[in-house]
Amino acid sequence: MGEEADGFSDAGQAPGTEGHRQRLRDRFEQAGHEALADYELLELLLFRSIPRRDTKPIAKRLIARFGSFADVLSAPRRRLLEVDGVGPGVVQDLKVVHAAVQRFARGRVERKTVLSSWSEVLDYCRAAMAFSDREQFRILFLDKKNALIADELQQTGTVDHTPVYPREIVKRALEVSASAIILVHNHPSGDPTPSRADIQMTRQIVDIAAPLGITVHDHIIVGRQGHASFRGLKLID
Template identity: 85%
Template sequence: MPDKAEGFSDAGRGLTSEGHRQRLRNRFVQAGADGLADYELLELLLFRSIPRRDTKPIAKRLVTRFGSFAEVLSAPAPRLLEVEGVGPGVVQDLKLVHAAVQRFARGQVAKKPVLSSWNEVIDYCRAAMAFADREQFKILFLDKKNALIADEVQQTGTVDHTPVYPREIVKRALELSASAIILVHNHPSGDPTPSRADIQMTRQIIDIAAPLGITIHDHIIVGRQGHASFRALKLMD
């Protein structure tokens, strides 16, 4: 049953026609997601959440508010609920899709050695963290064959800072018998450029891990504008 915020009567509410819905479904079948604008893809999703109301205005409000389809899925539930026409049922469905995207991306990473599937690693990190509104520090723990042992968020901070404890990271790697790790964190500002503090912290972790035989393969920063690799930027040599 639709949420209270979504349960409008048909009269005077711009009830979307079944013809419009079917045309949009047909376009998706024929052209795929790339053939639809972000708000149209959201419309398709909202068809299932709000079966008897015109979902185009809601989809457009969501994209206007958060910026893109991906950012809508990643937005915190309380902020989604601030958008007119969005109730708990819509939020639950959006979060379900977001969880499915993350689970799929993680599965792609887990299937093969991480260093031979670098694009999948980046896709997974971006899906998990790029659009979050607070900084998170994630660690990918790898075995001797560079297969993923564990994937853990060590800390969650504020909009521009996450406390990181290098000794705790290395201690956890030892507990998991990890031979290597990849450090990942996000910049909610959108700009993935490493800060001086990011560089210093990475060096501290490398200095503690190296004597214990633990390799730091890379430190990846993700944001809405892309990603930055410390290895590619030669910040780990």
């Protein structure tokens, strides 16, 4: 269904909508986003996408379908369009906000020594990948000072598998003159616990990279339930 659903067109407006909108704006201005529930923050965003309708029911349907504000922003376009009241314009606005979140998080990592900005690195990885419905494999390439040279999404797979080619990863590190790399991938299931295949693949990359002078600083797995660090788990020396 598109933005014309629920009996309201752009020519009309739900009774009492403007007063409700102003009260929600005032709460946001006075108390900040932490004072708002996920559906209320989403509702506030939808005000701009749907100017003449009550957006609360739409926001609640989106949260009920996907689970959280972050999940809504990360949801596939085709699934967002399945929600009553959501049309292409709404989806585009949600995706613009999602892109802005990722760009902001990445900006906090760029031009910094990555290992001294670890919380920002984790925030960026979660923003970029944690809520995706498909596995993705990303590599952060670092120079001798551990500053970010490049950030590349190498592969996108299925809901539970991404093909990874260790020699190609090391080859790419050599091409960009990286001295170190950080491996990142997501688990759409939400549980970031490394699988046996994850551990074996990481060891292969370490074994190939080490003789060439390339250090694998860490392999981070992100999911809705948090993250797992191979170095923290002592799976990388």
